[in-house]
Amino acid sequence: MAQSTETTDWVSRFADEVIEESERRAPGKPVVVASGLSPSGPIHLGNLREVMTPHLVADEIRRRGHQVRHLISWDDYDRYRKVPNGVDGVDGTWAEHIGKPLTSVPAPKGSAHPNWAEHFKAAMVDALAEMGVEFDGISQTEQYTSGVYREQILHAMKHRGDIDAILAQYRTKKDPAKKPQSQKPVDEAELEAAEGSGAAAEDDGSSGSAGYFPYKPFCGQCEKDLTTVTAYDDATTELSYTCTACGFAETVALNEFNRGKLVWKVDWPMRWAYEGVVFEPSGVDHSSPGSSFQVGGQIVGIFGGKQPIGPMYAFVGISGMAKMSSSKGGVPTPADALKIMEPQLLRWLYARRRPNQSFKIAFDQEIQRLYDEWDKLDAKVTDGSALPADVAAHSRAVGTAAGELPRTPRPMPYRTLASVADITAGAEAQTLRILSELDPTDPLSSLDAVRPRLDKAEAWINTHVPADQRTIVRDEPDAELLKSLDEQAQGSLRLLLDGLADHWSLDGLTHLVYGVPKVQAGFSADATPKELPPEIKTAQRSFFALLYHLLVGRDTGPRLPTLLLAVGQDRVRALLGE
Numbered sequence: 347m348a349q350s351t352e353t354t355d356w357v358s359r360f361a362d363e364v365i366e367e368s369e370r371r372a373p374g375k376p377v378v379v380a381s382g383l384s385p386s387g388p389i390h391l392g393n394l395r396e397v398m399t400p401h402l403v404a405d406e407i408r409r410r411g412h413q414v415r416h417l418i419s420w421d422d423y424d425r426y427r428k429v430p431n432g433v434d435g436v437d438g439t440w441a442e443h444i445g446k447p448l449t450s451v452p453a454p455k456g457s458a459h460p461n462w463a464e465h466f467k468a469a470m471v472d473a474l475a476e477m478g479v480e481f482d483g484i485s486q487t488e489q490y491t492s493g494v495y496r497e498q499i500l501h502a503m504k505h506r507g508d509i510d511a512i513l514a515q516y517r518t519k520k521d522p523a524k525k526p527q528s529q530k531p532v533d534e535a536e537l538e539a540a541e542g543s544g545a546a547a548e549d550d551g552s553s554g555s556a557g558y559f560p561y562k563p564f565c566g567q568c569e570k571d572l573t574t575v576t577a578y579d580d581a582t583t584e585l586s587y588t589c590t591a592c593g594f595a596e597t598v599a600l601n602e603f604n605r606g607k608l609v610w611k612v613d614w615p616m617r618w619a620y621e622g623v624v625f626e627p628s629g630v631d632h633s634s635p636g637s638s639f640q641v642g643g644q645i646v647g648i649f650g651g652k653q654p655i656g657p658m659y660a661f662v663g664i665s666g667m668a669k670m671s672s673s674k675g676g677v678p679t680p681a682d683a684l685k686i687m688e689p690q691l692l693r694w695l696y697a698r699r700r701p702n703q704s705f706k707i708a709f710d711q712e713i714q715r716l717y718d719e720w721d722k723l724d725a726k727v728t729d730g731s732a733l734p735a736d737v738a739a740h741s742r743a744v745g746t747a748a749g750e751l752p753r754t755p756r757p758m759p760y761r762t763l764a765s766v767a768d769i770t771a772g773a774e775a776q777t778l779r780i781l782s783e784l785d786p787t788d789p790l791s792s793l794d795a796v797r798p799r800l801d802k803a804e805a806w807i808n809t810h811v812p813a814d815q816r817t818i819v820r821d822e823p824d825a826e827l828l829k830s831l832d833e834q835a836q837g838s839l840r841l842l843l844d845g846l847a848d849h850w851s852l853d854g855l856t857h858l859v860y861g862v863p864k865v866q867a868g869f870s871a872d873a874t875p876k877e878l879p880p881e882i883k884t885a886q887r888s889f890f891a892l893l894y895h896l897l898v899g900r901d902t903g904p905r906l907p908t909l910l911l912a913v914g915q916d917r918v919r920a921l922l923g924e
């Protein structure tokens with residue numbers, strides 16, 4: 347079992363609080379933490395915080411030897427609100443399903459899954475497995491349609507007056523409430539529009555001429571939730587409704603009827619009480635008066651429960667997605683992130699920031715810097731020089747209470763792997779040759795040793811680096827440029843070419859390319875910046891620019907030592923005019 351990291355970071359502090367609170371509320375019972383996700387379309391990468399925050403706390407509690415359940419409530423009995431744009435296998439005809447439960451909407455064409463909700467849930471389940479997130483998934487469709495919440499529904503109907511009174515305190519104000527899983531930046535405008543058009547009423551139920559009801563049946567004919575309860579008899583539980591979509595009307599006995607649900611603002615606190623949830627965070631937009639978390643705190647008492655400890659988590663941004671194709675509705679998902687980064691890195695991004703701190707997940711060049719930072723931390727943890735909070739974040743990133751996640755046996759710098767993938771376009775023999783030459787004292791015998799990191803770097807180059815930033819090595823020497831060089835420039839190339847064979851490694855070539863301008867100016871190649879005049883920097887810059895022009899026909903490119911290794915000695919010699 348992995349070591350606990352007592353009270354050194356935010357995760358430990360929440361774990362202390364949650365264990366204590368759980369002992370007070372339900373002594374001797376497993377600790378229950380929860381997340382809620384709506385599979386209403388591709389699940390946005392930003393919503394991963396809804397899962398990662400309780401996951402990290404649950405994992406710390408598990409590391410301390412306690413029993414803990416992390417529930418993920420799949421809100422798949424929610425109504426289908428809109429057809430997301432740009433999802434493969436979906437067209438405008440899906441609009442006819444708006445108002446049905448997500449599990450009653452057909453999956454996109456070509457999907458292996460039985461319905462809409464299952465299709466989008468499956469991708470998330472795979473991503474969570476890759477990240478080592480252990481959870482109990484609860485389908486709200488299964489819960490509601492099998493009558494699990496029957497008592498709670500009848501109880502809510504009986505106490506509808508009390509619920510209505512609580513909700514009434516907020517009705518005059520503009521309702522800012524959204525479900526926690528609706529944190530989708532691309533959809534914000536649409537969501538606001540939807541709420542403005544009365545969708546907020548879906549969250550707390552509506553008052554018709556028969557009064558207020560916290561429960562909505564799905565229509566027995568068209569399956570939509572555009573129903574109005576017209577009568578309810580507390581004694582017999584007979585409920586009558588009409589459907590405004592198709593005109594259908596019927597009277598059912600609620601004590602044996604399973605095709606409907608509590609409205610969101612009542613549903614959520616009902617489940618806190620039903621499951622005994624002690625910890626459930628929610629998006630930062632829920633802190634305002636009238637939000638579902640606040641109101642839920644008042645309603646949960648009606649069900650005999652208590653509000654969970656619920657920190658607000660800040661927004662997680664994405665950088666560099668604009669350049670990505672929108673084949674999946676333009677929404678970056680956790681699966682997209684895991685294509686370009688190892689699960690350890692993604693876990694680390696969540697572990698190292700307190701929930702109230704926002705951060706960005708990089709799909710652009712920034713990912714290379716992030717990986718450098720991660721490798722540096724990894725080295726510090728190994729040599730024992732990392733700070734306790736950093737050690738804690740690292741330990742939460744590399745594994746869980748169940749053990750370490752599979753890691754790349756030889757984690758070469760992501761930046762280098764990306765450059766090599768860029769230049770070789772994935773050719774395996776060439777990639778192995780270049781990576782072996784990086785450190786000739788410890789050559790790489792197989793690409794397996796650098797996987798999966800190599801595959802992630804390759805995927806990043808292929809899907810997120812725009813064509814005009816890709817590196818294309820020249821086929822033929824630039825004869826014109828070579829002919830036009832002055833004596834100084836020719837001399838610098840000569841020095842480089844003469845040193846190539848002896849310096850053919852990453853460290854060797856780094857020393858060589860920085861050393862050439864120093865030697866030309868009459869200094870030792872080993873001279874440190876302090877011993878050198880500032881002009882040397884200028885000379886280095888123009889030397890590097892010259893090399894880039896001769897090798898790849900541009901001003902810049904991947905780091906020169908990596909580029910030289912990637913191009914190969916013979917081709918470098920040819921392109922530099924030897």
Ligand SMILES: [Zn+2]
Binds near residue numbers: 569
């Ligand atoms: Zn209907």
